[in-house]
Amino acid sequence: MSTSVSANPFTDSPAVGLICRNCQATYPLAAQHACWQCFGPLEVDYDLDALGRVTRADIEAGPHNIWRYAALLPAGVDPATRVTLNPGMTPLIKAEVLAAELGMKSLWVKDDSANPTHSFKDRVVSVALTAASQLGFERYACASTGNLANSVAAHAARAGRPSIVFIPHDLETGKVVTTAVYGGELVAIEGSYDDVNRLCSELTETDEFEATAFVNVNVRPYYAEGSKTLGYEVAEQLGWRIPEQVVIPMASGELLTKVDKAFTEMVEIGLIEGGESRVFGAQSAGCNPIATALRAGTDEIIPVKPTGIAKSLNIGDPAAGPYAIEAVRRTGGWMADVTDDEIRDGIRLLARTTGVFAETAGGVVVATLKKLLAEGRLDPAAETVIYNTGEGLKTLDAVAQAGPTHRIRPSLSAAKDAGLLSSF
Amino acid sequence: MSTSVSANPFTDSPAVGLICRNCQATYPLAAQHACWQCFGPLEVDYDLDALGRVTRADIEAGPHNIWRYAALLPAGVDPATRVTLNPGMTPLIKAEVLAAELGMKSLWVKDDSANPTHSFKDRVVSVALTAASQLGFERYACASTGNLANSVAAHAARAGRPSIVFIPHDLETGKVVTTAVYGGELVAIEGSYDDVNRLCSELTETDEFEATAFVNVNVRPYYAEGSKTLGYEVAEQLGWRIPEQVVIPMASGELLTKVDKAFTEMVEIGLIEGGESRVFGAQSAGCNPIATALRAGTDEIIPVKPTGIAKSLNIGDPAAGPYAIEAVRRTGGWMADVTDDEIRDGIRLLARTTGVFAETAGGVVVATLKKLLAEGRLDPAAETVIYNTGEGLKTLDAVAQAGPTHRIRPSLSAAKDAGLLSSF
Numbered sequence: 032m033s034t035s036v037s038a039n040p041f042t043d044s045p046a047v048g049l050i051c052r053n054c055q056a057t058y059p060l061a062a063q064h065a066c067w068q069c070f071g072p073l074e075v076d077y078d079l080d081a082l083g084r085v086t087r088a089d090i091e092a093g094p095h096n097i098w099r100y101a102a103l104l105p106a107g108v109d110p111a112t113r114v115t116l117n118p119g120m121t122p123l124i125k126a127e128v129l130a131a132e133l134g135m136k137s138l139w140v141k142d143d144s145a146n147p148t149h150s151f152k153d154r155v156v157s158v159a160l161t162a163a164s165q166l167g168f169e170r171y172a173c174a175s176t177g178n179l180a181n182s183v184a185a186h187a188a189r190a191g192r193p194s195i196v197f198i199p200h201d202l203e204t205g206k207v208v209t210t211a212v213y214g215g216e217l218v219a220i221e222g223s224y225d226d227v228n229r230l231c232s233e234l235t236e237t238d239e240f241e242a243t244a245f246v247n248v249n250v251r252p253y254y255a256e257g258s259k260t261l262g263y264e265v266a267e268q269l270g271w272r273i274p275e276q277v278v279i280p281m282a283s284g285e286l287l288t289k290v291d292k293a294f295t296e297m298v299e300i301g302l303i304e305g306g307e308s309r310v311f312g313a314q315s316a317g318c319n320p321i322a323t324a325l326r327a328g329t330d331e332i333i334p335v336k337p338t339g340i341a342k343s344l345n346i347g348d349p350a351a352g353p354y355a356i357e358a359v360r361r362t363g364g365w366m367a368d369v370t371d372d373e374i375r376d377g378i379r380l381l382a383r384t385t386g387v388f389a390e391t392a393g394g395v396v397v398a399t400l401k402k403l404l405a406e407g408r409l410d411p412a413a414e415t416v417i418y419n420t421g422e423g424l425k426t427l428d429a430v431a432q433a434g435p436t437h438r439i440r441p442s443l444s445a446a447k448d449a450g451l452l453s454s455f
Numbered sequence: 456m457s458t459s460v461s462a463n464p465f466t467d468s469p470a471v472g473l474i475c476r477n478c479q480a481t482y483p484l485a486a487q488h489a490c491w492q493c494f495g496p497l498e499v500d501y502d503l504d505a506l507g508r509v510t511r512a513d514i515e516a517g518p519h520n521i522w523r524y525a526a527l528l529p530a531g532v533d534p535a536t537r538v539t540l541n542p543g544m545t546p547l548i549k550a551e552v553l554a555a556e557l558g559m560k561s562l563w564v565k566d567d568s569a570n571p572t573h574s575f576k577d578r579v580v581s582v583a584l585t586a587a588s589q590l591g592f593e594r595y596a597c598a599s600t601g602n603l604a605n606s607v608a609a610h611a612a613r614a615g616r617p618s619i620v621f622i623p624h625d626l627e628t629g630k631v632v633t634t635a636v637y638g639g640e641l642v643a644i645e646g647s648y649d650d651v652n653r654l655c656s657e658l659t660e661t662d663e664f665e666a667t668a669f670v671n672v673n674v675r676p677y678y679a680e681g682s683k684t685l686g687y688e689v690a691e692q693l694g695w696r697i698p699e700q701v702v703i704p705m706a707s708g709e710l711l712t713k714v715d716k717a718f719t720e721m722v723e724i725g726l727i728e729g730g731e732s733r734v735f736g737a738q739s740a741g742c743n744p745i746a747t748a749l750r751a752g753t754d755e756i757i758p759v760k761p762t763g764i765a766k767s768l769n770i771g772d773p774a775a776g777p778y779a780i781e782a783v784r785r786t787g788g789w790m791a792d793v794t795d796d797e798i799r800d801g802i803r804l805l806a807r808t809t810g811v812f813a814e815t816a817g818g819v820v821v822a823t824l825k826k827l828l829a830e831g832r833l834d835p836a837a838e839t840v841i842y843n844t845g846e847g848l849k850t851l852d853a854v855a856q857a858g859p860t861h862r863i864r865p866s867l868s869a870a871k872d873a874g875l876l877s878s879f
Contacts (some may be wrong), residue, residue: 039712083689095519095544116544116810118647120519122541122571124613127615128612128613145571145683145823147569147810147811148810149573149848150813170879183812185806185811185812186810187806187810188552188806188807188809188810189548189552189809189810191551191808193550193879195875195879197872198859200859200862202678204855205848205851205853207857207858207859208851208854208855208858209812209848209851211805211854211857211858211859211860212802212803212807212808212812212847212854212857213806213810213812214803214806215809216861216875217858217859218859218860218861218863218870218873218875219858219859219861219862219863220863220864220865221862221863221864221865222561222864223863226865227865228865229865230865230867230870233867234867234870234875237867237876239875239876239877240876243879256613306538349808378636379636379638382609382612382636382637382638383612383636383637383638384612384615385612385613386540386571386572386609386610386611386612386613386637387571387609388572388609388633388637404647405719416641418508421634422575422848423636424629424633424846424848424849425848427628427629427632427633430632430635430636431628431632433631433636433641434631434632434635434637434640434641435631435635435641435642435643436640436641437640437641437642437643438624438642438644438645439642439643439644439645439651439652440644440645440646441644441645441646441653441654443654443657443658443661446642446658448653449642451619451640451642451658451663452661452663452664453663454613455525455594455617455619455667
């Protein structure tokens with residue numbers, strides 16, 4: 032990180048520029064996501080002294096949402112600049128029944144289905160659009176596997192701004208309707224997410240899209256920083272302590288790298304005295320290029336054509352895969368992937384033991400937790416946080432066979448005949 | 456209210472007994488919901504002095520959920536006694552775009568879809584089950600139009616307790632799956648909600664259900680008090696001020712009476728200096744017995760056989776109807792009912808202007824707001840709060856025709872052919 036000060040378009044922001052994750056070339060804060068020298072991805076570079084001035088008391092005095100961490104984010108310190116549904120500070124749930132069932136000592140579920148559009152994407156969209164709005168963009172857009180589409184369309188509606196959202200044509204109904212209802216443009220693409228993403232990259236280069244911010248393309252560095260709040264919040268909610276182990280779902284792999292970055296940063300700037308989290312990544316068997324590369328002992332991700340029910344994780348060519356592998360190796364974690372049947376069982380297990388109804392990505396995480404325990408990769412005695420990033424109501428088909436246990440006429444005798452008057 | 460002190464089974468509770476809403480007969484705190492003398496409904500009676508000792512600072516220092524008001528509720532002061540998903544402190548959203556579209560000066564949406572199972576029912580279930588657990592009940596149950604079923608099943612799962620939930624057989628899939636997934640007993644009844652409710656009343660009288668708490672039957676007085684938090688929160692979130700007008704959906708009518716009670720109580724015990732809210736009630740045309748009685752100038756509710764898409768409000772024989780009418784008359788409010796098409800338009804209008812995707816009950820409220828404005832019943836210049844009590848994802852069918860605005864191949868030329876490269 033740099034401590035030099037450059038022109039900063041965002042009011043009171045601790046960000047000083049963009050920096051290439053590969054060659055460390057630096058750029059001013061603008062709508063740019065790739066390095067002109069090595070084509071590597073850019074991320075936000077901060078003034079470490081500014082970050083170091085942030086105290087626990089400052090944060091605790093802030094609002095009950097992600098903006099309590101505004102002084103650690105690239106944009107949004109001034110509330111008037113925020114384009115946001117005010118996501119964050121979602122519950123960290125002590126999962127006692129689930130821990131007992133898995134033979135674990137201390138297990139928590141960070142439940143991000145509690146966000147306004149019911150996924151962690153509200154965090155990244157709020158940060159991206161706050162930056163985009165200050166950079167002069169007038170229309171909001173994204174390439175999405177579903178949750179991001181919901182969030183961008185809802186943010187635009189609240190802000191009274193136009194939106195145009197691109198999705199694969201074969202998404203779950205729960206994710207299509209929940210985007211369309213907000214009234215923006217919604218473009219279904221006859222192809223995979225990777226096709227959608229490629230088209231959006233091309234569109235950002237056209238004159239007609241000059242004033243359009245694609246949250247995960249041309250303003251991606253700001254977008255990605257929003258995920259840090261999923262690390263900050265867990266540490267604060269544990270009483271300013273970093274959990275020993277975390278299990279995180281992987282699509283592009285970016286969420287995992289940013290939670291790891293948040294933990295590292297909190298120690299670095301003195302918000303937390305010490306500690307490191309062993310970081311574990313979760314994928315589905317239908318789309319496991321990052322886990323496969325880790326197991327093969329390489330950094331090279333071989334793209335796959337995704338299949339399976341965990342559609343929100345179906346990114347076959349995951350941009351942050353190598354960085355996710357680096358974080359997992361460095362911290363002594365591991366990765367696993369799980370089948371569709373294991374995902375369904377994971378959803379039901381989590382619901383039955385915690386009252387949290389997760390989407391398929393949450394099922395992936397619970398099933399991966401079980402697998403990593405069985406393989407001896409994850410320590411059942413160490414404090415563990417698993418991340419549920421989405422809402423079961425959006426992927427109802429995964430458990431649609433769940434129905435009433437009885438169907439009877441409305442009479443006491445019918446209840447008796449059905450065995451409901453036996454002792455429970 | 457009484458200020459006498461009786462034996463109190465709940466640790467540190469300000470409740471002193473139960474009192475009949477009709478004849479004011481008093482009873483000790485127990486699992487009883489009807490008066491033995493006049494068969495009127497019972498509600499919780501408090502020690503007014505105890506309530507009067509609660510300060511704004513006490514509340515503000517509490518957790519970011521309903522339990523910050525524990526000292527104003529019948530049970531749950533001791534955190535160890537709570538059976539809860541920690542609902543509450545849901546967003547109060549300034550609806551500027553919607554206000555502009557309706558010609559209103561100051562409009563807020565209280566969005567209770569942000570609760571753990573995405574409806575206001577988590578509030579009443581948390582209070583009911585906390586009381587029930589302390590009264591010795593071992594199994595949790597309810598008669599439900601859907602949202603309550605979700606909440607009771609999820610609360611039981613979190614607590615590691617058995618549940619048995621009764622619903623009409625023709626509910627929305629989103630509400631059936633979201634109950635079944637938690638793994639308790641789920642009984643579909645071949646009849647209406649009113650049939651379900653009658654059967655549950657009969658079951659509470661059987662020996663086999665002696666240890667079963669039906670949250671909205673035998674522990675109903677405690678359950679109903681949970682709705683007060685929807686009044687407390689709005690007043691606190693407005694900066695300790697009571698809004699001039701509120702629009703509230705009506706099923707049994709109880710929610711409306713409890714929000715009114717909360718406002719009145721806050722003034723009475725000195726938490727707020729003064730003010731009164733004009734209370735407006737919203738029903739669907741398919742189930743409008745309370746609005747019909749008000750318009751007819753009577754207190755007598757004539758039960759109806761409910762129809763229409765707003766199933767969560769489909770209670771044809773609403774127990775608290777007369778009390779809702781009393782509150783509306785006393786405060787100078789009014790009621791209206793709206794058609795299924797108006798409900799669908801209301802859902803879309805709210806989504807498009809606020810980013811909040813409401814279930815059909817929320818559509819009823821928005822459509823009722825429009826109707827009351829058109830009728831000149833509601834003052835567009837007065838500060839108004841409308842209540843969204845549930846989540847659009849649970850009633851997707853209501854807006855299922857919403858889909859992509861375009862469908863194209865993944866290429867720039869296809870985007871051009873579809874007109875997407877014209878200026879927006």
